[in-house]
Amino acid sequence: MSDRGYPDAVADEFTAPPTEFTDREDRTVELRPYENTEREREALVEMYDSFDPADRAQGIPPGGEERIREWLDAILGGECRNVIAWCGDEVAGHATLVPDGDAYELAIFVHQEYQRAGIGTYLIRGLLGHGQAEGIEKVWLTVERWNRAAVSLYKKIGFETSDAESFELEMGLRLNPDAEREEPDEDQ
Amino acid sequence: MKVLCGIGGSDDSFRALDRTVERAAVADDDLTVAVVENPDSSVEPDEIVQRAESAIEEAGLDADVRLIEGDPGSRIVEIAEAEGFEEIVLGGGHTSPMGKITIGSIAEFVLLNAKTSVTLVR
Numbered sequence: 001m002s003d004r005g006y007p008d009a010v011a012d013e014f015t016a017p018p019t020e021f022t023d024r025e026d027r028t029v030e031l032r033p034y035e036n037t038e039r040e041r042e043a044l045v046e047m048y049d050s051f052d053p054a055d056r057a058q059g060i061p062p063g064g065e066e067r068i069r070e071w072l073d074a075i076l077g078g079e080c081r082n083v084i085a086w087c088g089d090e091v092a093g094h095a096t097l098v099p100d101g102d103a104y105e106l107a108i109f110v111h112q113e114y115q116r117a118g119i120g121t122y123l124i125r126g127l128l129g130h131g132q133a134e135g136i137e138k139v140w141l142t143v144e145r146w147n148r149a150a151v152s153l154y155k156k157i158g159f160e161t162s163d164a165e166s167f168e169l170e171m172g173l174r175l176n177p178d179a180e181r182e183e184p185d186e187d188q
Numbered sequence: 189m190k191v192l193c194g195i196g197g198s199d200d201s202f203r204a205l206d207r208t209v210e211r212a213a214v215a216d217d218d219l220t221v222a223v224v225e226n227p228d229s230s231v232e233p234d235e236i237v238q239r240a241e242s243a244i245e246e247a248g249l250d251a252d253v254r255l256i257e258g259d260p261g262s263r264i265v266e267i268a269e270a271e272g273f274e275e276i277v278l279g280g281g282h283t284s285p286m287g288k289i290t291i292g293s294i295a296e297f298v299l300l301n302a303k304t305s306v307t308l309v310r
Binding site for chain 1: 284292
C-alpha cells in the first residue's frame with residue numbers, strides 16, 4: 001500500500017544502538033542491531049517460543065517453533081532492520097522494520113518477564129535510531145485500539161494516526177526527509 | 189447448506205472463493221457467489237465474475253454468480269437475510285509483509301451486522 005499518511009515534519013533524532021541502559025528492575029540491558037548470526041537467531045527463537053500468546057497482536061508472533069522460524073526468516077533477512085534488547089545472553093525484546101513499498105512496517109515485542117520495566121521505550125527509540133542511520137524515510141505500524149499503553153507510547157515518540165477507521169489504528173512517522181524532496185537551504 | 193460467498197477481488201477473497209467452492213463440491217452446498225465492489229481492489233468486477241465462474245465450472249458445481257452494486261458489506265448482509273442464507277463466507281484478511289493480519293472493512297461490517305454465522309477463510 002502506498003497511500004498511507006505520514007506527518008510532514010521529520011521526527012526527532014534517535015540514538016542509534018549499540019547502547020546500554022538500566023531498566024526499572026535494575027537489570028542491565030544492551031541494545032544491538034541484529035547481525036545475522038546463528039546465536040542471535042537461536043536466542044530469538046527461544047524468546048518467541050516462550051512468548052505468552054495473550055500478547056500476540058494480529059497473528060504475530062506465531063505459535064510453535066516451526067512457524068516462529070519461518071516468520072523470523074521473513075523478517076530478519078534482506079532489507080529488514082532489526083534491533084535486539086539483550087539481558088545477558090537472553091533476549092528481553094526485539095523490534096523490527098520490514099520493507100513495504102516505499103516505507104517500512106514496524107513491530108516491537110518485549111517478553112513477559114521483561115515487561116513494565118521501560119525496555120519497550122528504549123527499544124523502539126533504538127530501532128528508530130538504527131533506521132534513521134540507515135536512511136529509512138517512512139515508518140508505519142498498526143496497533144489494536146484497546147492497547148492504550150502502546151498507542152500513547154507511539155504518540156509520545158511522534159507517530160501520528162493515519163487511519164482510524166478499522167479495528168486497528170494505523171500510525172505513521174517520518175524518520176528522514178524524502179530523498180526527492182529538496183529541503184530549502186536557509187543559508188542562501 | 190445455503191452459502192453466500194462474498195468476494196471483491198483481494199487476494200484473500202480469491203482464497204475464500206477457492207476454499208468455498210472446494211467445500212461446496214464435497215458438502216453439496218447450495219452456493220451463491222456475490223461479487224462486490226471493493227474500493228481497495230484493483231481487479232475489475234467482470235474479471236472477478238469470470239474467475240468465480242471458471243472456479244465453479246472446474247469443480248463441476250451449479251452455483252450462481254451475481255454482480256452486486258452498492259455498499260459491499262450492507263448488501264451482503266441484506267441478501268443473506270432476504271434470501272435465507274445460512275452462512276456467509278469472506279476472505280480472512282490481508283497479511284502485511286510483517287505477517288500482521290488486518291481484517292478488511294467489508295468483513296468488519298458483515299461480522300458485526302450479520303444474523304448468520306460468518307466464516308473468514310485463512
